Amino acid sequence: MTVTLADVAARAQVSPATVSRVLNGNYPVAASTRERVLKAVDELDYVLNGPASALAAATSDLVGILVNDIADPFFGIMASAIQSEIGGPGGRAGGERLAVVCNTGGSPERELTYLTLLQRQRAAAVVLTGGAVENEPHAEAVAAKLRKLTEAGTRVVLCGRAPTPDTRAIALAFDNRGGARQLTEHLIGLGHRRLGCIAGPREHTTTRHRLEGHREALAAAGVEDDPRRTVHGHYDRRSGYEAALELLRRDPDLTAIVAANDSVALGACAALRESGLRVPGDISVAGFDDLPFSIDAVPSLTTVRLPLAEAGARAGRIAMGREEPPPGGIATVRGELMVRGSSGVPRVQ
Amino acid sequence: MTVTLADVAARAQVSPATVSRVLNGNYPVAASTRERVLKAVDELDYVLNGPASALAAATSDLVGILVNDIADPFFGIMASAIQSEIGGPGGRAGGERLAVVCNTGGSPERELTYLTLLQRQRAAAVVLTGGAVENEPHAEAVAAKLRKLTEAGTRVVLCGRAPTPDTRAIALAFDNRGGARQLTEHLIGLGHRRLGCIAGPREHTTTRHRLEGHREALAAAGVEDDPRRTVHGHYDRRSGYEAALELLRRDPDLTAIVAANDSVALGACAALRESGLRVPGDISVAGFDDLPFSIDAVPSLTTVRLPLAEAGARAGRIAMGREEPPPGGIATVRGELMVRGSSGVPRVQ
DNA sequence: CTGTTAGCGCTTTCAG
DNA sequence: CTGAAAGCGCTAACAG
Numbered sequence: 010m011t012v013t014l015a016d017v018a019a020r021a022q023v024s025p026a027t028v029s030r031v032l033n034g035n036y037p038v039a040a041s042t043r044e045r046v047l048k049a050v051d052e053l054d055y056v057l058n059g060p061a062s063a064l065a066a067a068t069s070d071l072v073g074i075l076v077n078d079i080a081d082p083f084f085g086i087m088a089s090a091i092q093s094e095i096g097g098p099g100g101r102a103g104g105e106r107l108a109v110v111c112n113t114g115g116s117p118e119r120e121l122t123y124l125t126l127l128q129r130q131r132a133a134a135v136v137l138t139g140g141a142v143e144n145e146p147h148a149e150a151v152a153a154k155l156r157k158l159t160e161a162g163t164r165v166v167l168c169g170r171a172p173t174p175d176t177r178a179i180a181l182a183f184d185n186r187g188g189a190r191q192l193t194e195h196l197i198g199l200g201h202r203r204l205g206c207i208a209g210p211r212e213h214t215t216t217r218h219r220l221e222g223h224r225e226a227l228a229a230a231g232v233e234d235d236p237r238r239t240v241h242g243h244y245d246r247r248s249g250y251e252a253a254l255e256l257l258r259r260d261p262d263l264t265a266i267v268a269a270n271d272s273v274a275l276g277a278c279a280a281l282r283e284s285g286l287r288v289p290g291d292i293s294v295a296g297f298d299d300l301p302f303s304i305d306a307v308p309s310l311t312t313v314r315l316p317l318a319e320a321g322a323r324a325g326r327i328a329m330g331r332e333e334p335p336p337g338g339i340a341t342v343r344g345e346l347m348v349r350g351s352s353g354v355p356r357v358q
Numbered sequence: 359m360t361v362t363l364a365d366v367a368a369r370a371q372v373s374p375a376t377v378s379r380v381l382n383g384n385y386p387v388a389a390s391t392r393e394r395v396l397k398a399v400d401e402l403d404y405v406l407n408g409p410a411s412a413l414a415a416a417t418s419d420l421v422g423i424l425v426n427d428i429a430d431p432f433f434g435i436m437a438s439a440i441q442s443e444i445g446g447p448g449g450r451a452g453g454e455r456l457a458v459v460c461n462t463g464g465s466p467e468r469e470l471t472y473l474t475l476l477q478r479q480r481a482a483a484v485v486l487t488g489g490a491v492e493n494e495p496h497a498e499a500v501a502a503k504l505r506k507l508t509e510a511g512t513r514v515v516l517c518g519r520a521p522t523p524d525t526r527a528i529a530l531a532f533d534n535r536g537g538a539r540q541l542t543e544h545l546i547g548l549g550h551r552r553l554g555c556i557a558g559p560r561e562h563t564t565t566r567h568r569l570e571g572h573r574e575a576l577a578a579a580g581v582e583d584d585p586r587r588t589v590h591g592h593y594d595r596r597s598g599y600e601a602a603l604e605l606l607r608r609d610p611d612l613t614a615i616v617a618a619n620d621s622v623a624l625g626a627c628a629a630l631r632e633s634g635l636r637v638p639g640d641i642s643v644a645g646f647d648d649l650p651f652s653i654d655a656v657p658s659l660t661t662v663r664l665p666l667a668e669a670g671a672r673a674g675r676i677a678m679g680r681e682e683p684p685p686g687g688i689a690t691v692r693g694e695l696m697v698r699g700s701s702g703v704p705r706v707q
Numbered sequence: 708c709t710g711t712t713a714g715c716g717c718t719t720t721c722a723g
Numbered sequence: 724c725t726g727a728a729a730g731c732g733c734t735a736a737c738a739g
Contacts, residue, residue: 011510013732024710029734039708054506059479059731060412064715069409070475079459080438082431089429092461105475109420110428110459112441126419126454130408157403161360164527246650282656301595304703305624305657307631362716373726378718387725410716413731 012053021049032057058237063131068162070106072328073127073135077115078339081244082300083270087168090321095134095329106133106329115253116211117147124154127163134328135166138321139179140215141170152176163205168324169315171214172339179327179334180318185215185297188313188344189222192267192295195311195346197230200355201265201293204232204257206239207249207277209269216241216269219297223267235260235270244269249276264292264355271296271303271312278306278351299347310352315344370398381406410479417511419455421677422476422484424466430593431649432619432666436487436517439670444678445484455482455678464497464559475505476512483513483677485525487670488516489564490519501525517673518664520563521688528676528683530669530691534564534646537662537693538571541616541644544660544695546579548641549704550614553581554605555588555599556626558618565590565618568646572616584609593618596693598625606633613641613704620645620652620661627655627700638702648696657699 014032014092018025023042030036040048049055063069064161072095076084088110095106109132111123120137127135135158142147155165155176165178196204206223209216220239237259242248248325249268253276256263266281268274276294278288286292288308296303299314320342326332363381367374372391378384380395387395398404412418417460421444425433437459444455458481460472469486476484486509490497502512504525514527521529545553553574558565569588586608591597598617602625605612615630617623623645627637633643637657645652648663669691673679 011732014734015732025733026735027709030709033734037708042709056474057478058413058732059475060418061715062734063409064407064413064717065732065734067715067734078432078438079428079441080431082429082434083428085431085434088459089427089461092428092459105471107458107460107472107475107479109456110437110441111456114440122454123456125405126408129406130456158717168680183426246654272650277653279654301621301622302651305595305628307653360716363718364716373729374717374724375719379725382718386724391725407716410731411718414716414718416718416731632735 012055013058014042014055017046017049017053017055020053025045053065067131068133069131071109071130071132072106073109073111073123073125073132073184075111075113075120075123075135075137077113077139079110079112081272083298084138084282086300086317086324087321087324090318091136091168091325091328094322094325094331115142115213117142117144117151121147121150121154124151124158128154128158128161131161132163134166136166136168136324136328137170138168139170140213143212143214148173164328164330166324166328168320169317169342171218177338180339181324182339183320184341185218185317186222186225188297188315188346189219189267190226191222191344191346191350192297192311192313193223193226194216194230195348196267196295196352197226197232197264197292199293199352202232202355203260203263203265205253205260205263205266206236207252207256207266207268207273208239208241209244229310229358238263242273245272246272246276246279249273250280253277253280254284257281265294265352266292267295268297270298271300271310274310274312275303289350291356293352293355295352304349306351311349311352312347313344314347316342361404362407363404366395366398366404367400369402370395379442379638402443416480417482418480420458420476420479420481421455422458422460422472422481424460424462424469424472424484424486426462426488428459428461430621431651432647433487435649435666436466436670436673439667440485440517440677443671443674443680464491464562466491466493466500470496470499470503473500473507477503477507477510480510481512483515485515485517485673486519487517488519489562492561492563492566497522513677513679515673515677517669518666518691520567526687529688530673530676530684531571531688532664532669533690533692534567535571535574537646537664537695538568538616539575540571540695541646541660541662542572542575543579543645544697545614545616545642545701546575546581548642548701551581551704552612552614553587554602554609554612554615555591556601556615556617556622557588558593560590568618587612591618591622593622595621595625595628598622599629602626602629603633606630614643614701615641616644617646619647620649620659623659623661623700624651624655637700640705642701642704644701653698655700660698660701661696662693663696665691
């Protein structure tokens with residue numbers, strides 16, 4: 010019923026091996042033969058059987074991309090960039106590789122499950138994006154799995170995630186600490202001394218690094234770091250909205266808020282506005298990431314731009330072996346402070 | 359080197375067939391035997407070979423999701439919802455299915471390429487999201503490919519895309535025409551008579567339907583439809599920015615602009631603001647889709663909410679055969695007019 | 708440059 | 724409920 014490579018071979022009057030060679034283009038074949046084969050392929054409307062060739066070749070054309078949440082542009086932008094680099098020549102069977110996007114929802118269990126599934130598929134490479142949960146048993150389990158994957162020949166790249174020790178994984182880590190520090194320094198430079206902080210979820214590398222940067226800046230400027238001015242939440246708008254209200258309840262005299270990311274910052278802005286406060290007149294707000302919508306916010310958001318697309322593209326190239334990994338297997342990707350309308354000098358108390 | 363099912367069988371002292379049955383859980387196996395097998399699997403740290411089982415079973419655990427641009431939340435939200443429904447019980451080998459996300463960039467050629475690649479992988483199902491390019495040769499080529507896929511046992515579902523004739527594909531189509539009509543009616547009801555329209559790319563089903571809805575509303579109200587008040591662009595912020603400027607150049611007395619989608623609307627708002635116009639004081643603006651950031655825009659965006667997540671989830675369930683397809687294989691998903699701050703009565707001329 | 712020959716690792720009748 | 728055996732469709736040496 011379904012046409013196989015043998016059918017093509019019969020029609021082109023060559024051996025199956027020759028057809029395979031033509032299709033994979035990784036072996037010299039006479040032009041005339043190639044043409045005959047291609048013609049037969051076309052006439053028979055033949056489509057290679059992926060699983061069969063993956064089995065025989067012991068490797069597939071699949072590349073796994075692990076993300077927390079593909080609906081979040083932070084991950085969507087990276088996934089898109091990775092995808093754009095995994096196609097092209099160099100691979101098997103025409104060089105087209107498929108991206109398997111796995112939504113972990115930030116759960117280490119699901120992360121592990123997906124890694125196993127990708128291992129099962131004999132994925133050519135796996136890219137893990139975004140921060141990781143800092144939880145010993147799970148972190149070790151993930152590291153062990155990554156080790157297994159690399160041993161099996163799957164290239165593993167971390168994009169925007171802190172390096173995993175004892176793993177051959179290449180890491181492109183965002184400088185979350187440095188970015189957060191710059192951001193808070195900017196606010197302190199403006200004159201702010203009562204800064205609220207809406208941090209991300211606990212036990213998360215990104216959260217911890219951004220928080221550390223924030224605190225470094227406070228400490229360096231001799232500004233008191235009242236723990237009551239920090240609230241933890243998720244990386245979404247709603248968390249920002251609620252956390253801003255909570256922060257205001259705890260200290261109505263806050264003059265600035267740094268948020269876990271841009272979505273959180275926008276949620277916070279909404280809460281502040283509804284509380285009758287003007288941004289930045291009454292209170293400054295800053296985000297992180299510089300997602301596309303942040304520049305269109307009113308006022309436009311002061312934030313730290315992370316080169317998501319560039320990092321994703323690079324991760325994709327490294328995953329495909331088309332770019333040299335950074336020395337030591339680890340590169341730090343810096344963010345850039347974007348000072349915009351949502352931050353200003355504090356109101357006079 | 360790599361442990362196979364035969365190794366597990368040897369260690370558990372059963373036949374390979376039994377191990378396979380335990381792993382796939384689709385056949386009765388004595389509890390004690392199952393336990394022994396599972397123990398061996400665990401001890402050997404065995405991972406099934408996906409390609410091998412796909413080859414033998416003639417079907418894989420992959421589900422293709424075609425999107426224009428995964429970095430755009432419009433697609434990210436649908437992809438995420440589809441993904442969340444394709445896992446769970448019912449499938450082979452533990453029921454975990456992987457989502458292969460394919461970024462077509464709106465190109466029919468890439469769409470076709472990806473469909474072939476998915477066919478090659480023997481994908482269990484394919485979901486095509488978003489509008490399609492209306493271009494005869496390509497439309498027919500895609501339809502032919504979809505027919506091939508369904509014939510080969512791949513379930514094909516269209517999510518947010520107009521039905522393809524002569525195809526067994528199930529379609530969940532957004533009522534773009536009706537939504538656009540409602541939106542324009544809302545503006546006309548407010549008193550607007552000089553409406554600009556920033557439409558999406560030409561030769562695109564979504565663009566055409568939204569434009570038709572807009573024109574129906576104009577015609578029904580007896581408002582002149584000056585072709586110079588319509589500009590085509592892409593579905594992104596930048597297009598909105600530039601198109602708004604162009605529209606203003608052509609007719610500075612416009613009192614409202616309906617945009618192709620929310621991103622375009624936000625870009626338009628930015629352009630208007632920079633031109634010294636206030637929204638909605640001087641000019642009203644409306645979007646389409648109601649993406650998460652639209653409610654946080656200032657002013658918040660009047661738009662048509664499309665139930666992206668719900669539609670995606672349903673498409674995912676139908677793709678997995680876990681939900682009955684709609685009667686006739688086609689369902690229309692309606693949008694809901696969300697009247698917010700960006701639309702108001704026109705200024706007195 | 709091309710053909711022959713073995714498998715790749717799993718599923719699935721068909722017996723028992 | 725379990726085992727034996729026959730492929731699934733392709734690739735990769737190895738010869739020629």
